Amino acid sequence: HTLGLITSNLSLHAPSQIAAAVKSQASKLHFNVVMSMIEQPDLDACKSAVNSLLSQRVDGLIVNIPLEDEQARAIRDMCGNVAVLFVDVSPELETHSITFDATAGTQLAVDHLIAKGHQQIALINGPQSSVSARLRLEGWQRALAKHRLNAVAQLQGDWSSLSGYLQTLALISLNRPFTALLVANDQMALGALRALNESGLSVPGQVSVIGYDDTEDSACFIPPLTTIKQDFKALGSACVDQLTALIHNGDLPANATILPVSLVERKTTA
Ligand code: IPT
Numbered sequence: 001h002t003l004g005l006i007t008s009n010l011s012l013h014a015p016s017q018i019a020a021a022v023k024s025q026a027s028k029l030h031f032n033v034v035m036s037m038i039e040q041p042d043l044d045a046c047k048s049a050v051n052s053l054l055s056q057r058v059d060g061l062i063v064n065i066p067l068e069d070e071q072a073r074a075i076r077d078m079c080g081n082v083a084v085l086f087v088d089v090s091p092e093l094e095t096h097s098i099t100f101d102a103t104a105g106t107q108l109a110v111d112h113l114i115a116k117g118h119q120q121i122a123l124i125n126g127p128q129s130s131v132s133a134r135l136r137l138e139g140w141q142r143a144l145a146k147h148r149l150n151a152v153a154q155l156q157g158d159w160s161s162l163s164g165y166l167q168t169l170a171l172i173s174l175n176r177p178f179t180a181l182l183v184a185n186d187q188m189a190l191g192a193l194r195a196l197n198e199s200g201l202s203v204p205g206q207v208s209v210i211g212y213d214d215t216e217d218s219a220c221f222i223p224p225l226t227t228i229k230q231d232f233k234a235l236g237s238a239c240v241d242q243l244t245a246l247i248h249n250g251d252l253p254a255n256a257t258i259l260p261v262s263l264v265e266r267k268t269t270a
Pocket residue numbers: 008012013014015064066087088132159184185186212213
């Protein structure tokens with residue numbers, strides 16, 4: 001048996017850890033994994049990846065590409081009888097998906113900062129072409145509104161550490177005072193830590209920073225990063241388990257599973 005994995009850029013930490021987790025769970029169940037990587041998320045690229053994996057006769061497909069509802073429906077229709085499972089779509093879409101709880105994750109981060117007395121909070125969000133980046137931004141804004149707060153500034157990176165660095169420099173140059181920074185992933189938070197350090201702002205003395213993902217390196221940042229953990233190993237196993245169930249049982253009713261997230265408190269918040 002063979003599973004197909006269509007993944008976004010593996011030079012990003014989260015997709016590479018998800019791919020590793022899929023591969024290792026699939027090996028346990030004696031499934032092969034064939035993979036197709038798309039560097040820039042785009043529907044046509046996703047469609048040709050689907051065609052190429054279908055022509056390799058995969059028994060089921062995991063799609064880790066950010067897709068809008070209509071795009072995901074188009075991909076599912078292309079797959080016909082081949083089972084397909086999405087991991088970066090809206091949890092509201094009627095299809096087989098496994099995603100992380102963005103409402104809980106963003107709420108945990110905001111509540112943690114508020115409990116430490118922060119009122120001036122800035123945001124560095126991910127690319128708005130990504131469903132999950134939009135859910136994180138909306139989640140932060142809703143959680144802030146519950147405390148009658150608005151973000152002091154809102155910038156946008158592209159998930160890379162370099163974009164986190166550049167956007168944090170841009171934020172500092174706005175001259176709007178902030179005591180805490182919510183960053184939509186750990187790689188951008190890494191860049192943010194460098195920008196704060198070079199600008200003479202101490203973490204967590206002058207600015208607290210919270211990331212998102214808890215990828216493997218985050219415990220070794222300077223200082224070790226407080227972040228929202230998305231358990232990518234659990235995601236990878238759940239994907240393989242659900243997909244193999246679909247392969248063995250034929251068509252089952254659409255099931256959107258939402259995995260829990262947790263706050264990992266390290267040394268960047270005070
Ligand atoms: C999402 C990560 O949180 C983010 O850091 C980035 O790597 C992105 O993937 C790349 O697509 S996790 C995804 C399952 C929503």
